[in-house]
Amino acid sequence: RIVKVNTAKLIMFASIFYIASAFIIYFLEPETFQNPFIGFWWVMTTVTTVGFGDYSPVTVPGMLFGIFLYLFGIGLIGIILGKVVDSYTYYGRLKMGGEL
Amino acid sequence: RIVKVNTAKLIMFASIFYIASAFIIYFLEPETFQNPFIGFWWVMTTVTTVGFGDYSPVTVPGMLFGIFLYLFGIGLIGIILGKVVDSYTYYGRLKMGGEL
Amino acid sequence: RIVKVNTAKLIMFASIFYIASAFIIYFLEPETFQNPFIGFWWVMTTVTTVGFGDYSPVTVPGMLFGIFLYLFGIGLIGIILGKVVDSYTYYGRLKMGGEL
Amino acid sequence: RIVKVNTAKLIMFASIFYIASAFIIYFLEPETFQNPFIGFWWVMTTVTTVGFGDYSPVTVPGMLFGIFLYLFGIGLIGIILGKVVDSYTYYGRLKMGGEL
Ligand SMILES: [K+]
Ligand SMILES: [K+]
Numbered sequence: 396r397i398v399k400v401n402t403a404k405l406i407m408f409a410s411i412f413y414i415a416s417a418f419i420i421y422f423l424e425p426e427t428f429q430n431p432f433i434g435f436w437w438v439m440t441t442v443t444t445v446g447f448g449d450y451s452p453v454t455v456p457g458m459l460f461g462i463f464l465y466l467f468g469i470g471l472i473g474i475i476l477g478k479v480v481d482s483y484t485y486y487g488r489l490k491m492g493g494e495l
Numbered sequence: 496r497i498v499k500v501n502t503a504k505l506i507m508f509a510s511i512f513y514i515a516s517a518f519i520i521y522f523l524e525p526e527t528f529q530n531p532f533i534g535f536w537w538v539m540t541t542v543t544t545v546g547f548g549d550y551s552p553v554t555v556p557g558m559l560f561g562i563f564l565y566l567f568g569i570g571l572i573g574i575i576l577g578k579v580v581d582s583y584t585y586y587g588r589l590k591m592g593g594e595l
Numbered sequence: 596r597i598v599k600v601n602t603a604k605l606i607m608f609a610s611i612f613y614i615a616s617a618f619i620i621y622f623l624e625p626e627t628f629q630n631p632f633i634g635f636w637w638v639m640t641t642v643t644t645v646g647f648g649d650y651s652p653v654t655v656p657g658m659l660f661g662i663f664l665y666l667f668g669i670g671l672i673g674i675i676l677g678k679v680v681d682s683y684t685y686y687g688r689l690k691m692g693g694e695l
Numbered sequence: 696r697i698v699k700v701n702t703a704k705l706i707m708f709a710s711i712f713y714i715a716s717a718f719i720i721y722f723l724e725p726e727t728f729q730n731p732f733i734g735f736w737w738v739m740t741t742v743t744t745v746g747f748g749d750y751s752p753v754t755v756p757g758m759l760f761g762i763f764l765y766l767f768g769i770g771l772i773g774i775i776l777g778k779v780v781d782s783y784t785y786y787g788r789l790k791m792g793g794e795l
Pocket of ligand 1: 444445446447448544545546547548644645646647648744745746747748
């Protein structure tokens with residue numbers, strides 16, 4: 396089944412979700428995540444499941460928020476990465492002359 | 496093919512599986528995972544494949560249990576993340592007026 | 596399209612591939628991976644993309660073998676995790692009384 | 696829907712993308728990524744989402760480029776890993792006598 400979600404609204408929702416998450420983790424653990432940009436870097440590193448481990452929460456609230464991000468942020472980025480894959484495919488088709 | 500598993504039972508089974516895994520890794524390596532919550536944090540970090548590396552087993556039994564989690568926990572979280580994606584999609588459809 | 600590969604042969608092929616990889620990385624970097632079991636732990640941590648970073652290659656041959664594992668080991672574990680998901684689904688169906 | 700992209704062109708495009716990314720991160724943070732090969736190791740570790748954390752950017756430009764790689768490099772490697780899975784499947788079919 397093809398997921399039909401309006402791409403512009405999805406990107407807007409996801410951007411708000413990830414930026415809000417960056418501020419939340421900065422609020423929960425300012426000593427680990429020294430500013431909201433570090434928080435945003437950690438959020439994106441987490442939801443894409445790269446997980447470098449250069450920053451990771453050390454308090455119970457921070458870890459609980461991390462587990463929340465695992466469940467809801469990873470699913471959301473999965474939809475977005477699926478759209479990136481679709482656009483690569485679309486680009487590839489255009490270059491090859493539009494075979495469907 | 497659409498995976499048809501009762502969502503409530505799935506979440507119950509997964510919760511028990513992950514909480515039991517937290518106690519098992521705490522039991523196997525109490526010096527690395529100082530309490531069952533740290534164990535749960537590590538289990539969720541592992542099965543989502545984020546893998547920060549802030550905690551990781553250093554003994555043979557702990558590593559063997561880790562490899563077991565790779566194989567069975569990752570597959571299970573995959574089903575759950577698929578359901579999260581479905582619910583985002585469902586929410587997106589509702590907001591757009593129920594197009595199918 | 597449903598991937599039709601004989602499960603028993605697949606598991607045998609994958610086991611040989613991962614165990615051989617463990618010995619290869621141990622051979623390439625014995626100072627990092629002190630024994631083949633540590634090599635096996637690193638191989639499984641890598642191909643599932645968990646990547647704790649407790650062990651990682653530091654020489655050019657080790658890194659090149661790591662990149663090879665990224666490309667071929669991750670695809671292979673993807674097929675196996677897909678089969679684990681299928682068996683969870685099958686188990687879920689059995690418990691619910693075999694709805695299809 | 697089956698993704699139809701010419702495999703040879705895809706591999707060429709991806710190789711150029713990843714090698715260019717290696718030079719870009721080396722250019723952005725030469726103190727972290729001491730040479731372009733270390734950059735390439737980091738790029739491949741990142742786009743496959745393994746993320747060992749042995750190397751990771753510490754400056755704002757490096758982190759922003761990392762987030763760009765999360766979004767565009769991961770989608771691209773997803774297409775390539777899908778092709779690796781297809782070729783395993785094809786190989787498995789050949790060995791079993793061509794069942795379809
Ligand atoms: K990682
Ligand atoms: K990872």
